[in-house]
Amino acid sequence: xxxxxxxxxxxxxxxxxxxxxxxxxxxxxxxxxxxxxxxxxxxxxxxxxxxxxxxxxxxxxxxxxxxxxxxxxxxxxxxxxxxxxxxxxxxxxxxxxxxxxxxxxxxxxxxxxxxxxxxxxxxxxxxxxxxxxxxxxxxxxxxxxxxxxxxxxxxxxxxxxxxxxxxxxxxxxxxxxxxxxxxxxxxxxxxxxxxxxxxxxxxxxxxxxxxxxxxxxxxxxxxxxxxxxxxxxxxxxxxxxxxxxxxxxxxxxxxxxxxxxxxxxxxxxxxxxxxxxxxxxxxxxxxxxxxxxxxxxxxxxxxxxxxxxxxxxxxxxxxxxxxxxxxxxxxxxxxxxxxxxxxxxxxxxxxxxxxxxxxxxxxxxxxxxxxxxxxxxxxxxxxxxxxxxxxxxxxxxxxx
Amino acid sequence: xxxxxxxxxxxxxxxxxxxxxxxxxxxxxxxxxxxxxxxxxxxxxxxxxxxxxxxxxxxxxxxxxxxxxxxxxxxxxxxxxxxxxxxxxxxxxxxxxxxxxxxxxxxxxxxxxxxxxxxxxxxxxxxxxxxxxxxxxxxxxxxxxxxxxxxxxxxxxxxxxxxxxxxxxxxxxxxxxxxxxxxxxxxxxxxxxxxxxxxxxxxxxxxxxxxxxxxxxxxxxxxxxxxxxxxxxxxxxxxxxxxxxxxxxxxxxxxxxxxxxxxxxxxxxxxxxxxxxxxxxxxxxxxxxxxxxxxxxxxxxxxxxxxxxxxxxxxxxxxxxxxxxxxxxxxxxxxxxxxxxxxxxxxxxxxxxxxxxx
Amino acid sequence: xxxxxxxxxxxxxxxxxxxxxxxxxxxxxxxxxxxxxxxxxxxxxxxxxxxxxxxxxxxxxxxxxxxxxxxxxxxxxxxxxxxxxxxxxxxxxxxxxxxxxxxxxxxxxxxxxxxxxxxxxxxxxxxxxxxxxxxxxxxxxxxxxxxxxxxxxxxxxxxxxxxxxxxxxxxx
Numbered sequence: 001x002x003x004x005x006x007x008x009x010x011x012x013x014x015x016x017x018x019x020x021x022x023x024x025x026x027x028x029x030x031x032x033x034x035x036x037x038x039x040x041x042x043x044x045x046x047x048x049x050x051x052x053x054x055x056x057x058x059x060x061x062x063x064x065x066x067x068x069x070x071x072x073x074x075x076x077x078x079x080x081x082x083x084x085x086x087x088x089x090x091x092x093x094x095x096x097x098x099x100x101x102x103x104x105x106x107x108x109x110x111x112x113x114x115x116x117x118x119x120x121x122x123x124x125x126x127x128x129x130x131x132x133x134x135x136x137x138x139x140x141x142x143x144x145x146x147x148x149x150x151x152x153x154x155x156x157x158x159x160x161x162x163x164x165x166x167x168x169x170x171x172x173x174x175x176x177x178x179x180x181x182x183x184x185x186x187x188x189x190x191x192x193x194x195x196x197x198x199x200x201x202x203x204x205x206x207x208x209x210x211x212x213x214x215x216x217x218x219x220x221x222x223x224x225x226x227x228x229x230x231x232x233x234x235x236x237x238x239x240x241x242x243x244x245x246x247x248x249x250x251x252x253x254x255x256x257x258x259x260x261x262x263x264x265x266x267x268x269x270x271x272x273x274x275x276x277x278x279x280x281x282x283x284x285x286x287x288x289x290x291x292x293x294x295x296x297x298x299x300x301x302x303x304x305x306x307x308x309x310x311x312x313x314x315x316x317x318x319x320x321x322x323x324x325x326x327x328x329x330x331x332x333x334x335x336x337x338x339x340x341x342x343x344x345x346x347x348x349x350x351x352x353x354x355x356x357x358x359x360x361x362x363x364x365x366x367x368x369x370x371x372x373x374x375x376x377x378x379x380x381x382x383x384x385x386x387x388x389x390x391x392x393x394x395x396x397x398x399x400x
Numbered sequence: 401x402x403x404x405x406x407x408x409x410x411x412x413x414x415x416x417x418x419x420x421x422x423x424x425x426x427x428x429x430x431x432x433x434x435x436x437x438x439x440x441x442x443x444x445x446x447x448x449x450x451x452x453x454x455x456x457x458x459x460x461x462x463x464x465x466x467x468x469x470x471x472x473x474x475x476x477x478x479x480x481x482x483x484x485x486x487x488x489x490x491x492x493x494x495x496x497x498x499x500x501x502x503x504x505x506x507x508x509x510x511x512x513x514x515x516x517x518x519x520x521x522x523x524x525x526x527x528x529x530x531x532x533x534x535x536x537x538x539x540x541x542x543x544x545x546x547x548x549x550x551x552x553x554x555x556x557x558x559x560x561x562x563x564x565x566x567x568x569x570x571x572x573x574x575x576x577x578x579x580x581x582x583x584x585x586x587x588x589x590x591x592x593x594x595x596x597x598x599x600x601x602x603x604x605x606x607x608x609x610x611x612x613x614x615x616x617x618x619x620x621x622x623x624x625x626x627x628x629x630x631x632x633x634x635x636x637x638x639x640x641x642x643x644x645x646x647x648x649x650x651x652x653x654x655x656x657x658x659x660x661x662x663x664x665x666x667x668x669x670x671x672x673x674x675x676x677x678x679x680x681x682x683x684x685x686x687x688x689x690x691x692x693x694x695x696x697x698x699x700x701x702x703x704x705x706x707x708x709x710x711x712x713x714x715x716x717x718x719x720x721x722x723x724x725x726x727x728x729x730x731x732x733x734x735x736x737x738x739x740x741x742x743x744x745x746x747x748x749x750x751x752x753x754x755x756x757x758x
Numbered sequence: 759x760x761x762x763x764x765x766x767x768x769x770x771x772x773x774x775x776x777x778x779x780x781x782x783x784x785x786x787x788x789x790x791x792x793x794x795x796x797x798x799x800x801x802x803x804x805x806x807x808x809x810x811x812x813x814x815x816x817x818x819x820x821x822x823x824x825x826x827x828x829x830x831x832x833x834x835x836x837x838x839x840x841x842x843x844x845x846x847x848x849x850x851x852x853x854x855x856x857x858x859x860x861x862x863x864x865x866x867x868x869x870x871x872x873x874x875x876x877x878x879x880x881x882x883x884x885x886x887x888x889x890x891x892x893x894x895x896x897x898x899x900x901x902x903x904x905x906x907x908x909x910x911x912x913x914x915x916x917x918x919x920x921x922x923x924x925x926x927x928x929x930x
Contacts, residue, residue, distance in 0.1 A: 043638040148725025154455035240877030332795040360829035
């Protein structure tokens with residue numbers, strides 16, 4: 001007896017009887033179905049399209065198709081001056097504009113070899129850590145929605161609203177700030193800003209615990225994420241993963257610690273990695289837990305920054321901003337730890353023009369998403385949703 | 401007592417006007433009207449307000465005081481919406497699907513005893529009929545999902561059929577425990593048997609030490625039967641867009657919506673009839689304070705029945721806005737490996753209790 | 759101004775790493791451009807790029823397991839397009855090094871390293887999409903950000919946007 005496979009017809013079991021093939025039994029002919037998940041789908045977090053080949057509920061293959069939100073960031077950058085790129089960087093990862101601006105400002109400052117006033121550095125860290133919390137709140141909240149829990153999402157948005165209010169107070173905008181400029185800041189923070197931030201930190205601590213109780217301690221939530229979408233550490237590194245994704249796989253790697261920039265070396269915080277007690281290292285739950293811990297670490301960083309920040313006397317947030325930004329010829333690859341991972345800017349200057357010859361944004365989501373094909377193989381559709389949610393993509397950054 | 405029980409309904413049946421059986425129409429219309437009003441205004445409004453309360457926000461506030469007329473505005477909107485019929489949909493199934501769903505969820509109202517004096521049809525197999533008729537919904541969902549000719553709808557429909565058919569087993573066995581305690585399948589009779597001067601103490605939930613088990617099993621299974629969270633995988637909005645009703649719009653969508661709220665009340669009513677005394681007042685007579693006697697009667701009965709139904713709807717909403725959704729395989733695991741065995745255990749234990757403990 | 763400048767740690771480490779590669783491959787790689795911001799060397803024989811990549815990844819003293827970034831770059835004056843790759847030995851040796859590989863503008867090829875670092879897969883697709891160099895041996899080399907039937911390579915300096923795309927006027 002032998003098994004013959006005919007494509008698309010199900011398997012047929014046959015036996016050989018005196019040179020004749022006799023069909024013993026025939027499975028029900030099953031077909032694989034091509035399922036286009038997105039670009040308009042509630043849980044692809046924007047306009048991602050996944051072309052899934054499904055066998056019932058099981059995904060045989062999921063191929064991500066990008067580009068629906070491609071806004072020619074890199075082409076635009078080649079046509080505007082260095083400072084004019086800052087607003088474009090906001091639109092990369094629109095959930096964490098401050099961090100993107102920070103990363104870009106760092107890159108140009110490295111190229112220019114600029115010295116930044118200390119107060120500017122602290123304010124930058126405070127606003128970008130606030131933005132990190134806001135971004136993680138969206139990540140955690142939408143992850144809840146992906147798994148069917150609606151309420152945590154609104155709790156997250158309630159608290160995010162306060163952060164956005166604070167950032168709006170400082171910069172005048174709620175999402176696309178244009179606040180961190182090359183060599184300085186658009187404005188100093190308002191008078192009572194730091195006091196309010198401290199109040200927020202005190203307010204948010206218990207709320208973060210409540211959020212954790214609602215999600216991480218929920219049996220169904222744990223069942224849906226525990227052991228799903230496991231990514232081993234070495235493969236994660238090979239895939240170029242960074243940020244909470246890489247830490248979720250158990251690699252203690254945080255650019256704020258391992259490749260420090262700004263005032264991070266002076267600040268004491270913990271790099272969150274899963275301990276393997278609550279989750280399988282590298283699964284969706286680990287990544288979720290890492291984000292949750294990171295929010296609390298960000299609170300710690302903010303508190304330390306408020307303690308250490310120099311007084312605003314005689315401070316001009318634009319004092320170090322060069323009149324004309326024309327770096328000497330050279331290249332730089334500079335990166336910063338964004339909520340979603342490593343946001344790097346590769347800048348090439350020819351030394352003559354005030355525009356970069358080449359500006360490439362190395363987006364963390366783009367790289368993290370590239371592992372989707374491997375991660376999704378053989379998963380159920382609900383698990384696929386859980387995996388996409390745990391990658392926490394922002395399509396603005398993927399497609400640029 | 402049995403004869404006077406359905407006094408209103410029986411009087412109404414005999415009421416003819418100009419040869420029209422007006423009474424029958426009234427019997428059919430009153431519960432339906434109530435349910436339609438309830439589900440469209442207070443069900444939806446309640447769901448939105450309760451979810452808002454749980455999520456630290458206000459909910460609808462604009463239309464009328466506290467947004468109380470919001471649902472009416474929504475209905476007006478839905479009526480005006482274009483009724484889209486997808487080109488590649490199976491016209492017949494697509495149209496008939498919501499109809500079957502709607503009829504299926506409301507047919508069971510016929511046997512619900514709304515008060516000691518009012519029941520649509522006092523069948524001697526009322527409970528059996530109620531369990532059976534719920535299964536009709538599956539046909540509607542399958543028709544809607546298949547007829548939409550949409551892959552997401554198909555997924556929703558297939559999931560739904562698997563889910564509802566599976567969960568009917570523990571649900572029916574759990575209800576059988578109640579029927580065994582009553583010794584009848586007549587819904588009105590089950591209520592009568594639970595009345596007494598000690599109020600809640602006569603309810604079947606408190607009559608036997610095992611009754612909480614079938615009560616819990618039926619409640620969980622009923623969540624799955626009406627596709628409520630955490631078992632809302634047939635519509636699972638984050639996975640399947642909207643499941644079997646992805647392609648529906650306008651009034652057809654509203655009808656599906658209505659049917660969902662209708663079934664929510666139906667299962668809540670069944671659980672309160674079988675385990676919580678239906679229209680019986682839960683208040684006991686305390687000496688000269690004859691609370692039970694005072695709070696019983698046809699009108700009070702309707703009040704208790706509807707309150708109990710609303711209470712379970714509230715619990716359903718509470719769960720929906722708290723819990724994440726189970727996965728398909730976990731759902732099946734829960735049904736076949738947890739609920740069904742426990743339902744059988746509770747069935748056997750109840751039988752033993754009924755035989756050996758007077 | 760003092761001209762005596764301390765050589766930064768970045769340059770020191772990169773130089774050490776480069777020496778190992780240089781010993782192995784000699785003429786195939788250029789001298790190290792040890793600038794302060796991004797020390798890099800160029801692969802002169804682009805055909806040996808995969809070999810060099812594997813060596814960089816696996817050599818015990820290099821261990822460049824992490825490709826941070828790969829950017830396509832256009833060099834119109836040289837008549838070339840190329841890629842700039844930024845490597846780091848993540849969590850192991852922590853040194854960094856950057857590599858440039860160039861090819862002809864018209865129909866040039868660069869061997870694909872997507873089998874060495876998975877992350878290169880999408881980066882190479884992006885570079886192909888925007889600059890038009892061919893990555894030989896890439897598992898699925900097709901456009902990633904632009905539509906599949908887009909004309910031209912947008913980030914080349916001489917790129918002219920097409921007039922119409924499916925009947926839609928493009929430049930506006």
